[in-house]
Amino acid sequence: MREFEREATVVVCKCTHSKQPFGIRMEKINGVWHQTWAFKINEKAAKNEGYGTEMVSGRIEVDAEYPGCPYCGTMGWFSCGNCGNLTCYSGETNIVTCAWCGNKGECQAAESFDLKGGGY
Secondary structure (H helix, E strand, C coil), rough: CCCEEEEEEEEECCCCCCCEEEEEEEEEECEEEEEEEEEEEEEEEEECCCCCCEEEEEEECCCCCCCCCCCCCEEEEECCCCCCEEEEEEECCCCCEHHHHCCCCEEECCEEEEEECCCC
């Protein structure tokens, strides 16, 4: 019997400041997704690697070692209600602008998610 089960995937996010893409490694440990790492990536490489194609559903927690956005250091993100892509988010304001499509809206907290991140 295994003590715990793990699976991992990468979702693609864009920095709200630089508009540059980065990958967020999500690791599912005992049914809960954990953000464990973030790294710079270009859009072509993300598409070639198939990042953003797998669905991440459920509760997501930030791992203690998660470094945040590799461009600005922000620890959070939001999922755009228009295009469904992810943009890093500092929590400073409730009004956010998607780095992918430019949509503006109010950011609302959620306990669980259904996301791909990327739009590839």
